[in-house]
Amino acid sequence: MTLSRQELLGVGRLVIQGVIGVTDVVEAMHSNISRVAPPIGRGRKPRARGLSGQIYSSVRGVTRLVGLGLETAHRWLPDISLDARQHPTREAIIARLNGVVGDHLEASGNPLAIPMSLRQDGQTILARNRPARQLPANPRPTVLLHGLCMNDLQWRVDGHDHGAALARDTGVAPLYLHYNTGRRISANGRELADLLQSMVQQWPGRIEELNLIGHSMGGLVIRSACHYGQSLGHDWPGLLGSAIFLGSPHHGAPLERIGNLTGRLLETSPYSAPIARIGRIRSAGIQDLRHGNLRDADWQRVRKGAVADHRQWVGIPSGVSVHAFAASRSPLDSDPQARLRSDGLVPVASALGQHRDSERCLNLPEHHRHLFPETNHMQLLSSSTVYRRLRDCIKP
DSSP states (O other), rough: OOOOOOHHHHHHHHHHHHHHHHHHHHHHHHHHHHHTTOOSSSOOOOOOOOHHHHHHHHHHHHHHHHHHHHHHHHGOOOOOOOOOEEEEEEEEHHHHHHHEEEEEEEEHOTSSSSSOEEEEEEEEEETTSOOOOSSOSOEEEEEEOOOOOOGGGGGGGGTHHHHHHHHHOOOOOEEEEOTTTTTTHHHHHHHHHHHHHHHHHSSSOOOEEEEEEEHHHHHHHHHHHHHHHHHTSSSSSEEEEEEEEESTTOOOHHHHHHHHHHHHHHHSSTTTTTHHHTTTSOOOHHHHHTOOOOOHHHHHHHTTOOOOOOOOOOOOOOOOOEEEEEEEEEEOOOTTTTTOOOOSSSSSSHHOOOOSSGGGGGOOOGGGGGEETTTTTTGTTOOOOHHHHHHHHSSS
C-alpha cells in the first residue's frame, strides 16, 4: 500500500504510541498481580517494582528513541501526491483508523487525521479556509455524508452510487463529505454548518434547493449541523429541501452501550481494569453513538462512561422534507406484532426516530418512514429498492 511521506510519519507516531500504551497496560496488570491486590476495588500503583519496573521503563525509553529516529528519517523521504481514486484501499484503511481513534489523531496533530472537505471523485473541491474549486453550476446541490469508519468513495457499492444515480435521474449535483468520524458528532456538525455556509456563499449561481443525505452516523451529523446552522444564523438552513437518513441511529446504537457497560464491569477489578483502558481507546465519535449525542452540552456536562441518556432533543428546521429509512433483517412476511430485528447495527425504532418519550421522536408522517425488510445496514447503500424510494424523495 502506497503512503505519502506525511502519512508514513502518522503511522510511525501511532505505532510508537500504541507500543507505549500496551506496555503501560501490561505493567499495570503485572503490578496488581505481584502485589496480590484484592479481586474487587481499586488497584495498587500502576508501576511495577524493582527489576520489572526498570525493564518496563527501558521498553518505553527505547520506543521513544525509535520514535525520534522515525521523526528525523521522514524528513529525508520524497513527498508524493496520491490520487484518492487510485488508492481506495489506502483511503479505506485511513478512514477506519479515523473512526476508531480519530479524536486522538486530531488532538495529537497526527497527519493521518482527515480534514473535513467536500469532494467529487475523491478530489477536494471545498475545504475549510480554502477557496472553492470547480463547484458545479447547478441549482440543486445534494450533499452525501458517509457513516462511521467510512469515506466518500465508499458510497459506491457493487457498482452503484446513490449520488451518481440521483444526478442521472433527477439532475441534482452530488457532493460528498469527507470527514473524520472519530471526532465528536457536535464538532463535525458545527464544522459542516460552517462549510455549507461557505459553499452557499461561493456557489456559482442561485441555489434553488439544498438536499442532505446521511448514511448511519452521517445522518446525526446532518441534524447537528442543522442545529448549529440555525444557532449561528446561517443562510443554508433556509435553502434545505430534503434531509434523508439512511439507517441513522437517532437514539443511539446498542453495540456502543454494550461496550460502555463491559468497560465499566472490567473496571470493578484491579486485574481487569488495565484491559478496560483498551476499550476506552474507542473514539469520541463512537461514544457519541451510545445515545446519539448531537450538541456539545450532550457530553460536556456528563460524567465519562455515564449510562443514562442526557441529551436535549434536536429537531430539523421547519419546512424541510424529512425521510427516515430503516433496514431490518426480518423477512417480509414476519409477524407484524413481533419485534423487528435490527439491520445488524441500528434498531428499527432508532433509525425511524421513534422513542417511547414523544418529545424525543422525529414525528414523521407514515409515508416518510420507509422500512426495508431482509436488508442489512450496508445494503442501504446498494439496494435497488432503497434507491428507487430515495429517488422518489428527491424528485426532478
